[in-house]
Amino acid sequence: MHTASAKTVLIVEDEIALADVLEEYLRASSFAVDRLADGEAVVAHVRAHPPDLMLLDLMLPGRDGLDICRELRGFTTLPIIMITARVEEIDRLLGLELGADDYVCKPFAPREVVARVKAQLRRVDMLTHPRQEMQQQTLYLDSDRYEARMDGQALRLTAVEFRLLDTLCRHPGHIFSRTRLIEHLYDDHRIVTERTVDTHVKNLRKKLAAAFAGRQFIESVYGVGYRFEPA
Ligand code: CA
Numbered sequence: 001m002h003t004a005s006a007k008t009v010l011i012v013e014d015e016i017a018l019a020d021v022l023e024e025y026l027r028a029s030s031f032a033v034d035r036l037a038d039g040e041a042v043v044a045h046v047r048a049h050p051p052d053l054m055l056l057d058l059m060l061p062g063r064d065g066l067d068i069c070r071e072l073r074g075f076t077t078l079p080i081i082m083i084t085a086r087v088e089e090i091d092r093l094l095g096l097e098l099g100a101d102d103y104v105c106k107p108f109a110p111r112e113v114v115a116r117v118k119a120q121l122r123r124v125d126m127l128t129h130p131r132q133e134m135q136q137q138t139l140y141l142d143s144d145r146y147e148a149r150m151d152g153q154a155l156r157l158t159a160v161e162f163r164l165l166d167t168l169c170r171h172p173g174h175i176f177s178r179t180r181l182i183e184h185l186y187d188d189h190r191i192v193t194e195r196t197v198d199t200h201v202k203n204l205r206k207k208l209a210a211a212f213a214g215r216q217f218i219e220s221v222y223g224v225g226y227r228f229e230p231a
Contacts, residue, residue, distance in 0.1 A: 006032040007121060010051035012042055012068070013083065014060050018106075022055065025110040026117065039063030043071050050078060053120055055113070056100070057083045058093075066098060073099040079120040081113075090224055094177045102175070103224050123173075123229070139217070141166055148208070155211040160185050161204045164197075168218060168228035177225040201226055 009026050013019040014037045023033045034051060036042055040062030046054070054072075058065040069080055082100040084090060090103045101123075102116055140149040146162040147154050157165065167184040168176060176184075178194035185200070186192060205218055219229050 006030060007052040008032040008034060008049075009117060010034045010036065010046070010049075010054045012036045012039070012054065012060065012065070013057045014038070015057075021110050022113060025114050029114050029118070031117070037061075039065070039068055042068045046072060046076065046078070050076065052124075053079045053081070053117055055081050055083060055117070058089070059085065066093070066096065069098045069100055079124055081116055081120060083108075087223065091177050091179055094175060094180060094225065100175075101173070102221060105223065126229075139169060141169070148211075150212060153211050155207050157204065157207065158200075160200050161207070164200055164204055165208075165217075165228075168226060172228050175221050175225050175227045181226065 009031045011019050011022050011026075011033060013022070013035075016037065019035055019037070023035065026033050034045070034049065036045055037060075039060035042056075042063070056065045056069060060068075065082060069082065072078070072080065079101045080099070081102045081104060082093065082098070083104055083106065084093065085106050087105045090105065093100070093103065101120055104113055104116060138150065141147075141162070142149065143162070143166070146157050146159055148157060148162070148165060149155075163185050164181065167181065178197045181197050182192050182194075185197070201218060201220070205216065208217055209215065217228055219227050221227060
């Protein structure tokens with residue numbers, strides 16, 4: 001039985017013990033839970049009983065998570081957290097532009113997954129009900145001067161910082177891996193470590209926070225990469 005106010009999380013996972021643990025933790029955090037163990041049934045289930053969020057295992061009997069995610073994105077923006085068995089897989093998945101909102105890798109701490117679920121739902125809530133004072137504000141990027149501006153405030157960026165911000169904010173909410181960002185940041189194909197990207201992000205965030213009253217536009221997605229959050 002689902003109570004009217006509880007948010008529903010759909011767990012699609014064929015490892016029953018794992019799904020049990022996730023369900024237990026989610027219910028303890030007052031979520032309603034639906035479960036499926038077979039990939040074949042997912043799309044029809046989502047159409048008939050749209051959940052508020054979905055945890056989607058990549059390797060499933062019947063139909064794999066990639067394929068399911070692609071089809072779902074044709075008709076719904078519901079937050080999808082993809083569960084993978086290998087951390088190296090994540091970069092490949094990001095490259096496929098599936099439109100998943102976050103990724104967790106097995107083995108995971110259930111508590112961590114619940115935290116990610118809550119973070120995604122908060123995100124959706126903020127996008128659907130932006131705070132009043134944020135609605136009028138738009139970030140302008142001036143590519144001639146490598147300058148970002150909002151409400152008359154401007155900040156000077158290095159060329160790399162500007163490209164970084166430009167890349168991220170062209171696709172709000174989209175997760176970019178460090179590897180993908182490197183491709184966008186340097187046109188001379190130089191060898192750059194992922195650590196370098198982190199340093200540029202850190203500096204860019206510092207400038208943004210200083211200019212825009214501590215607002216954080218760039219969210220780091222743990223173990224995955226970065227994304228731009230407009231609100
Ligand atoms: Ca599986």
